[in-house]
Amino acid sequence: MKVIAVLALWVTLFYQGYSNSLDSCQGRCGFGTDNSFSCQCNPSCERYRDCCSDYTEICKAGATSCKGRCGEKYNSQNECHCNSKCTQHKNCCSDYAELCDRGGGGGGGGGGGSVITDAELKALSETLYALDSNKASASELVIDPQALVPDSQTSSQSDLSPERLFLYLNEEALFSRPTYAALLAVLDNYHRMTGQVEDFSAQQLAEQETFLKETMSNTELGRELFAFLYTKGVYASEEEFIQDLKMMWFGLYTRSNNVMDSSGFEHIFAGEVKKGKVSGFHNWIQFYLLEKRGELNYYSHSFNGPWTTYPDVIGMQFMWDGYFKQVGSAVIGCSPEFDFALYSLCYIARPGKQCRLSLGGKELIIQTYTWNNSYYGDRKKFIGSAFPATPRN
Ligand SMILES: *[C@@H]1O[C@H](CO)[C@@H](O)[C@H](O)[C@H]1NC(C)=O
Numbered sequence: 001m002k003v004i005a006v007l008a009l010w011v012t013l014f015y016q017g018y019s020n021s022l023d024s025c026q027g028r029c030g031f032g033t034d035n036s037f038s039c040q041c042n043p044s045c046e047r048y049r050d051c052c053s054d055y056t057e058i059c060k061a062g063a064t065s066c067k068g069r070c071g072e073k074y075n076s077q078n079e080c081h082c083n084s085k086c087t088q089h090k091n092c093c094s095d096y097a098e099l100c101d102r103g104g105g106g107g108g109g110g111g112g113g114s115v116i117t118d119a120e121l122k123a124l125s126e127t128l129y130a131l132d133s134n135k136a137s138a139s140e141l142v143i144d145p146q147a148l149v150p151d152s153q154t155s156s157q158s159d160l161s162p163e164r165l166f167l168y169l170n171e172e173a174l175f176s177r178p179t180y181a182a183l184l185a186v187l188d189n190y191h192r193m194t195g196q197v198e199d200f201s202a203q204q205l206a207e208q209e210t211f212l213k214e215t216m217s218n219t220e221l222g223r224e225l226f227a228f229l230y231t232k233g234v235y236a237s238e239e240e241f242i243q244d245l246k247m248m249w250f251g252l253y254t255r256s257n258n259v260m261d262s263s264g265f266e267h268i269f270a271g272e273v274k275k276g277k278v279s280g281f282h283n284w285i286q287f288y289l290l291e292k293r294g295e296l297n298y299y300s301h302s303f304n305g306p307w308t309t310y311p312d313v314i315g316m317q318f319m320w321d322g323y324f325k326q327v328g329s330a331v332i333g334c335s336p337e338f339d340f341a342l343y344s345l346c347y348i349a350r351p352g353k354q355c356r357l358s359l360g361g362k363e364l365i366i367q368t369y370t371w372n373n374s375y376y377g378d379r380k381k382f383i384g385s386a387f388p389a390t391p392r393n
Contacts, residue, residue: 010174021349025051025058034119036051043077043377044130066093070100070112073205073231076223077237080293102154111148115231116349118356124228125342125357134177134335135308142168145314148298154317154326163386165190165298166288176290179287182207182214183269183336187286194274195257198266208250208265212242212257225341234348245344245374248383254374264371268343271320271328278318278325282387283339284332286318295321302327305391306362311338313364315390329388331364342366343386351381354389365389 012080013054025041033040039328041051041059058069059078066082074083079093086092144167147160171354186206190198200208202239216222217238228243234240252260255274266272271281280288290296310333319326346355346366355366371383376382 023054026057028243034123035081042127044127046102046119047130062312063291064093066096066099069093073146073169075226085236087232089237092385116232120228121345121349122356122358124345125359127217127224127359128221128338128341128345129217129359131224132311132335132338134174134179134223135218135338136169136174136308136333140173141166142312143314143332145301145304146298148304149300149301149302149317154300156318157319158299159297159319160300161298164291165301165314165318166291170290178214178336179211179219182211183285184289186211186265187270187289190270190277191261192273193273194255194261194272195259196261196262197259198252198263210359211336212246215340216242216245219335219337221337225345228345229348244377244380248347248380249344250378251382253371253382264386268383268386269339273320273323276323278323278328279329280385281299281320281325281388282330282385284330284334285336287318287328289390290320292351297310300352303329305364305388307360308362310334311359312389313390315388317381327390329390331388343368347383347386365391368378374379 009193017134023039025039033044034040037052037130039045040048040050041052041055042138043054045051050087053223057063058067059075063069064079066080069082071084072082074081077121078093080086080096081091082096086096093257134216143165144163145161145165146163149156149160175184175189186204189200189204189207216226226235229235229241250263252263255262255272262272267280269283271283272279279300281341284299287296291298298316299319301314301316303313305313307313313329314332315327318327318328329361331342342357342364343366346357346367349355351368352370354369355368357364357366365388366386367389368386371382375381
């Protein structure tokens, strides 16, 4: 009896795997783009016109049945859900118990922080890349990287580039968008010197909340990141996700003088000055703003990624009002939500390690560091740093 049941289950799984690999969205709704399948089942397939023929029927918002959806990844756009957590969240489709919950957990779903594979990171980053509708276009942003220096010369502190790096940005087009406006509002809330305490007004704390809401809750890109982490069991709700991001990014810790002078957000997005040098600083919008105000002088670059459209990745040498940065790498021309999502994903999935992503078929490695000297919540670590790794040249 037991043998027959196991055999039947095996045949069922085999058959599902077989039909999936052909052209069905069964069990794949919301998953990242995966080229091992002949067609795709996430929102970007509509744009790329490579959705499976049953995508609309099975995956689109409005599907009210779990038929073909048992154990699928959580997708906030669906009316009801079919993963193992829906009972807990009371948002299962009415036929979930009948079709999916066959005594003991249904199939798939998260389950207490399951392993995130490199293939999943690559697939998700491709999806986020495709969803970055707020990135700059070639007509909205023009850069001139000028001098390229080898790694051995990044410390020479010589201004080899007479022009600015950012020649033109259509501020009207980009800065009016909610996520850019929200980033601009938080960027100027910091004292760049370590050892100088950070304190925030109620207004500035509200700006942090707005930034999280605009980038992560109000964009398709942010919702896709949450959906993935939810399915993986990393977070049980969107509130938990946002709250954890808030602590890991904006929670204060001390880098110097025993005062609360730093945070992951300040270090990575705004940049700091420590022991006479620029520390952190991995955001292109902050670079643009300071360069435009004449407070930052671009010297050269030692790395230029393989991308020919935005976002691109560059490793820059520059002087910030008297303080030098030897290699400040940044994703250039992406939206604030894209930067924030990639760094968050890598910090959550590969804390303190190299995180291998894929953007438009080309590899991007993000290196993150954990802050080990103080904690939030249940001994959770703040973000120490996160930035694009720049391969040796
Ligand atoms: C922080 O802790 C991690 C994990 O224990 C370790 O790999 C890393 O080297 C530590 N970082 C520092 C700066 O000590």
